[in-house]
Ligand SMILES: Cc1cc2nc3c(=O)[nH]c(=O)nc-3n(C[C@H](O)[C@H](O)[C@H](O)COP(=O)(O)OP(=O)(O)OC[C@H]3O[C@@H](n4cnc5c(N)ncnc54)[C@H](O)[C@@H]3O)c2cc1C
Ligand code: FES
């Protein structure tokens with residue numbers, strides 16, 4: 240096995256181009272488990288831990304450019320303002336030890352349907368900045384997941400950053416699991432309200448082969464909010480509309496039965512989370528106390 | 532490969548390290564520091580908790596090569612010339628140690644918490660220890676130990 244240790248981003252891209260079989264390692268919280276258990280024996284590891292800029296975030300033309308290797312600890316501590324759903328998801332990951340190492344770049348690299356960052360990134364309308372020596376492309380996050388644990392990266396590409404517009408309204412992330420820490424989501428849901436755009440976006444986790452949006456639910460809710468003048472007078476949408484939104488969110492799922500939960504339970508729980516996050520975001524929109 | 536790092540304030544190096552090896556393996560099997568425990572090797576139990584450049588992490592999930600040039604502190608760093616640290620004494624006194632396998636990880640997690648937050652609220656204590664499993668104590672004595680250590684530190688005991 241080789242262990243490549245690029246000191247700069249340019250060196251990392253050159254190394255990945257020269258060794259497309261090299262497996263990047265960031266926090267190692269997914270990859271080391273596979274190595275420890277002999278499930279994977281890559282010919283070459285590419286350590287991204289020396290590249291300082293990868294572990295930093297900054298604002299660029301209003302958007303947050305989140306380096307692929309920023310640990311969850313930092314996201315939770317520093318980005319709750321512009322990226323509330325992602326910061327909330329970051330707080331829900333694993334344990335302090337895992338959050339000190341785990342990264343959004345690694346979450347995307349693994350592309351598990353249960354990855355906690357994914358619903359938040361979908362709801363926030365993020366784009367993945369994929370780079371290689373050939374150049375950089377921006378992949379909308381909903382096009383990034385191509386199958387269970389598969390993503391849109393080419394063999395010579397690395398994730399440089401994720402670009403996320405700051406929240407244009409309240410956002411929520413919610414996750415179902417057996418305890419409050421250290422759980423892979425049974426299912427998860429994120430909701431983002433955009434006041435200026437009069438739009439609604441969602442993300443569903445762990446209830447389909449890939450993380451995905453509930454587009455019909457989004458369109459339905461946006462229609463109700465617009466027609467009822469809710470954005471202007473801030474009255475909550477009627478309970479029947481909230482119920483329908485939840486039904487449509489559940490209908491967007493394509494879950495399976497597994498050790499963590501049955502398909503039927505997942506559908507039900509996604510509906511509950513959809514209603515709950517709608518309730519919380521709208522309460523926040525009205526300027527009231529958050530129920531959370 | 533060769534890995535050079537600082538362990539408990541002293542330079543250390545290991546030869547012949549396999550590229551896929553963990554920091555945990557290097558600490559125990561190559562540097563002979565057996566305080567850091569190996570139980571699950573999948574980040575679930577926290578018994579391998581060490582501080583890497585000051586932050587508590589699972590040593591089983593850090594590739595050895597990633598620790599090159601970095602500072603690692605293990606449970607062996609806690610006791611000083613004057614004896615056990617306040618956190619260690621509190622664990623012993625509160626009955627937070629039964630078989631002791633989880634203890635090094637919990638000590639490291641507690642030590643990191645109290646450095647960051649000398650007067651942690653109950654929820655902060657639970658949160659800080661949420662990545663550490665104990666199969667013996669039922670956790671109550673561990674929580675008491677953390678409170679005791681915090682109180683002692685607040686008094687400036689040690
Ligand atoms: C105990 C435990 C609890 C966990 N709990 C959760 C949880 O609650 N929620 C959750 O979502 N996840 C959880 N995880 C999984 C894991 O922590 C996350 O998926 C994390 O985001 C992985 O990030 P990393 O930097 O550690 O990835 P790594 O393990 O370093 O890499 C993961 C994958 O991504 C690739 N990769 C990494 N960075 C890049 C890059 N920049 N470009 C291209 N590819 C890249 C790697 O090659 C690898 O295939 C848990 C893991 C453990 C061990
Ligand atoms: S051995 Fe590392 S967390 Fe269990």
Ligand code: FES
Pocket residue numbers: 627628629630631632633634664665666667668
């Ligand atoms: S004392 Fe035995 S595992 Fe905690």
